[in-house]
Amino acid sequence: MPHRYPVREIARQAGVSEATVDRVLHRRSGVREGTVLQVEQAIADLDRQRTQLRLSGRQFMIDLVMETPRQFSRLVREALELELPGLRPAVIRARYHLNETWETDDLIAKLDAIVRQGSHGVVLKAPDTPAVAEAIGRLTARRIPVITLVTDVPMSTRVAYVGMDNRAAGATAGYLMCQWLRHVDADVLVMTSSEMFRGEEEREMGFRAAMRTYDPDRKVIVVTDSDGLDETCGPLTTRTLREHPGVAAVYSIGGGNKGIVAAFGREDRTCEAFIGHDLGDANRALLRSGHLTAVLHHDLRADMRAVAQTVMGFHGALPGDHRPRASGIQIITPHNVPED
Template sequence: MTHRFPIKEIARQAGLGTATVDRVLNGRAHVSPQTKMRVTAAMDELKAQEAQLAARGRRLFFDFVIEAPSRFSREVKAAAEAMLPQIGTAVCRPRFLLQDIMEEDEVVAALMRIMKRGSHGVCLKARDTAKIREAVKMLANARIPVVTLVTDIGGTDRLAYVGLDNAGAGRTAAYLISLTLGEPQGMVLATRSHERFLGEEERESAFVEALASERPGLKVLAVQGGGVDFETSKLLTESMGDIRNLRAVYSMGGGNRSIIRTLEDNGIRPEVYVAHDLDRENRELILNRRLDFILHHDLQLDIRNAFNAFLGYHRLSNELLETPISTVQVLTPENVP
């Protein structure tokens, strides 16, 4: 079988071992018809990609470094992959590093590896710390643009921020809670996944200020940390002694199934529950009416804006580098898309 591609590349495309591909290409025995078809299809796909590259120009590699629960990371990966066919000026290849929890040094090490091997852009969701800010500056100095996703990193030369208007989301949560509750007394639980996520800090600050203005009789209890189920449950359990007359929950960082379960284990069911993001877990919870409102934004639009920012940086797009911030959409059990 004639070909012009390295065996390793054909094997990677076909999802087979190199030895199996070698047997197919050299017409050796003990190869099933299905395996031969997979190798042939893989070579056809490589030819199509080669033609696509010739027609569309450069091949660009973008790195996604995301610290978030897997439920959110899956949504980011799916949104990025859905956007690829819509990019007409280059062939874009995303590479993903997705982890529930990444310590500061892990993020910095990952960014330094990317700088060493090269990249056309980094889409970053990470905590706002001094070391991470310095690593972002180093990438920018190496002419590797960084776009922050959902939560920003201050004091850096990042190219753009894409994601939700976090302060607007916090004010919206305060409005929904103050509007829904009748008797304006009691406590509101406000949970964040980590104190160093700047986006969640902006949400909480705006929420607390707006709620104090609308319903001064409601006291906010802030719980920071978690984000993954076990840690969220553990931290909330430790705070149960501080909870009195809980009326509402504003969850800024996820872990809602664990929050609901922990509260119910202690005989508490809030009158109104506001959460963020329509991921799989939250979709199930709101359809079962365990959540009352979800503050949602179009993640695919955010990813599209990130790609546009990268393409503009490399002069492959006429899109403006000034990227729009996503406005919040209020979802209820009756209007879940």
């Protein structure tokens, strides 16, 4: 009977003598069938627990490197820290490198600093550029796995992408928008934070594809480079409303929704439908006040769990392939806002 454990350990697990275990392992006669099953079950139990034995005392240091509005980075940080206790007996610690805007040279310098100091893994939300892909390659060469979060750098050596299917999310937003505006004459404003984020580009592509399918004559106006910040989105929205009198609906891909709402208010314009992303404090408040019609949300705690399992699997602390699946897309309305 194949096994990898000392006879004494199997006997302790099965609650029988070492001599009995020896007879079972060598398939000798004189052992009751129930006892044989007991020993087999003990070996199976040890196999399952072997993962935990392997994790015992293991410590992992991961680095979160993110260019994102503060509200989203806070959500990610909170989600990770809520998941960490459930990962025991492994211990995962995190270092945070979070900026709302990041010069490319400074971002690359931070990634190269991690190459020099070492890490068990990097969780990265960054633009999809050749320079970023090359920096990921340098991390990979030092056996530091990179997991991209919510926006991907697909032409790189990153080991996994964690987050929702962004094209499907955009298509979901497009489908909902078409349903809500079915009897409304309104142009749609699509606001993104940057053209360099692959995830936002895919959301916009999914949205446009759905609009072409369900409402091909609807006008869509895209405004980019808002950085996802209220102070930038407000003036950009104001300018767009003045230039396009027909705008009366919004799909906000990159954030800055308070600024967008404020601009509609200042211009005394009605927003018939407003779809955003992620459940930060601002979006929760805008949902409850009725300014946001719906938020497309995904379970960040599940994402952080997938990140941790990917890192541990990469370093041989978990058996099998821990390639993450795309996060489920949740449609949150004022009536089903989850508790904080």
